Amino acid sequence: MTAQDRAVTVVPPSRRRHPGLRPMTPRDRSESHRVASPLELFFDLVFVVAVSLAAVELHHALVGGHALDGLVHYAVVFFAVWWAWVNFTWFASAFDTDDWLHRVLTFAQMAGVLVLAAGVHDVFADGDLTVVTAGYVVMRVAAVVQWSRAARGDVGLRRTATRYAVGIAVVQLAWVARLLVPDQGGLRTFVLLALAELAVPVWAERRGPTPWHPHHVAERYGLFTLIVLGESILASANAVIDALQDTEHLPALLLLAGSSLTLAAGAWWVYFSAEHHRRLTGVRQALVYGYGHYLVFAAAGAFSAGVEVLIDHESGHGDLSPVAAAATVTVPVAVFLLVVWWLVLRHELTPARSTTVLVLSLAAGAGALLPQAPLWAALAVVAAVVVVQGAAASPPRVQDPAGV
Template identity: 55%
Template sequence: MTPDSRFRLVPMRPRDPNEAGRAASTLELFFDLVFVVAVSIAAAQLHHALGEGHVLDGIGNYCVVFFGIWWAWMNFTWFATSFDTDDWLYRVFTIVQMGGVLVLASGIGPAFEHGDYSVLILAYVVMRFALVAQWLRASRSGGPARRATLIYAAGITLVQLLWLASLLLPAGMFTVALIVLVVAEIAVPIVAERTGSTPWHPHHITERYGLFTLILLGESLLASANAIIEALRDTESPGELIGIAVLTLVATAALWWIYFWPPHHRAIKGFASSLAYGYGHFFIFAAAGAFSAGIEVEIDVLTGHSALHQPGASFAYTVPLAVFVLGIWALAIRPHADRVVNAVLPLAGLLVLVDPFIPVPFALTAAILAGAVVVLVWRRPLDGQEV
């Protein structure tokens, strides 16, 4: 594709889903950096809410906030796999979305602390309208995908106007509107892809998901470092805190190993499987982010700074671990694993979930996950490929 001689713009035609050597661009990697900030703040707010004993409110706010983070990231990612031109206008619209993420991050605190979603919604709408501009641009050279691009643009615009209108609602009605609007956001791609169609590159998409998973697992490594820092300050229980740090590293490494074991690109062969893979990752991503918050809660319990007590406090990290393991097993591992793996991984997820009822729960959690990794080393994906 050659740029227009006047504006130096590349026609935004659908990209070849079989393009050889397609990989994440430096712009996409740059785009991901702002999500590190948003995810870190969301996890920190969840940690504080759980530590103060506001379990249900904390989980509810975390799910809503993380939806905004995840949905903005995912929509950009799937658009980029279909229409990335990497010209100056595409970059400008992407940077606008990055700015929206940073403003959204600043609104996470008020959402958790006061139930004030105004800043978060306004920033979210800015990001979404920047993407609408991209869809409208893509419609000019969309070819067979033109109908889908216009449905995306119209659907996203309508939902954003409803988000703005929701700010005028009283608190009681806002909660209901929030649920309805989340469903509406999810419905737009389903309608667009069923009516039209946009191409996606399996290797590119799954690489992008893998990179975002690494960002989220990085939050857990930060929690491990915090445990070591607290241990150096604490004279009464440094051994327990250092143990938490070591075991957090083991568990995080196990999550990485489990996630990258299967051939992910084979999980998105058609519309239904792509939908399941894309939407199902909400639970995997949210769980990875919440795991770090759970470790921070455990540190607070050990240092006497939490309203939670054992064994209940341990669920703050065992639930995210179980959701992550069971989620990636269902989405990407199950179709490519033999009976041994398909028996061991679900069992490992369930054992991790009930682990708080067993003495020394976190040590056993790490042992269970390490055992699952040993099985994955022993067995290989059914297609015989090493991943």
């Protein structure tokens, strides 16, 4: 029997060394009706703050004429936010004792995320990752303790959990050492350390896969998608508020509000039109799915910043050209749809429907070249919704489980 198929080990209270603590044994991967816990939902709340701050800073950078620097800093910040969430999510799917120490360590990671969020402005202002790194130290210490508990709790996964603990600790020490390098090593060292972060799960899982739950992981990714799309709903509301206060630009702002809401709703519809857990059939597929969602989440967050940019543009503020301003909305939407298509939809739809969704996703991004760009992009997304909804009643495509 593999580690993924083992049921949770029950240890009599007399064998527990510490009051109120339970051995951190792996959860049953075949557990039915597995859903996100209240602690996981509470944990997600801090990411609402972090994502919002990243979107606000991107908006300011784009409007201020610093598009390239803004996008680079946004990619850096969002990687930090996303990776913090990913580490907790996959661990909690495999190990979740919900004892008092697990809760305290989760709260410590939440504190680390808030420290990270406090450093977002410094990254956009001058590329300074000092505060962000400090937040990571808090989170990483808690994560290492969690993986160490998992190593003690199950003999079969001891080597895997130990690799996670060691890998996380070593890479975190490298992040701290980076602060001692002049200019913090620039973008090159960031990319190298980010790749090292991504390599830790690949290296650790080779010793034996952790028993993450496919349905649970898919649900958690769906919940984070809702968080980032929620920022675009707020941006749509801001367009309505500005329209009511600026009667001179009322028609344009109302059209933008309606179009952005349609884009957000269409993105939601397309994302949740397929059963994502079908793509989580093994470690390789899980890595593709999990890592690919960086672009899904980052694009959704950038979309909300783009709506704010267009509000400024329609109100006569900002120096961006009409095409550049429109692209801040249409391009993120296109990236969102294209990555969802690559990760999930192309495996679920017939070739004809899959190709149509691909073309419509590209058309949504190209809408920036047309007058009333958000409207044309919204129409393309609505057409994509019609295509995927039309396939809902059809049986799913037969796909080789080993395929990605």
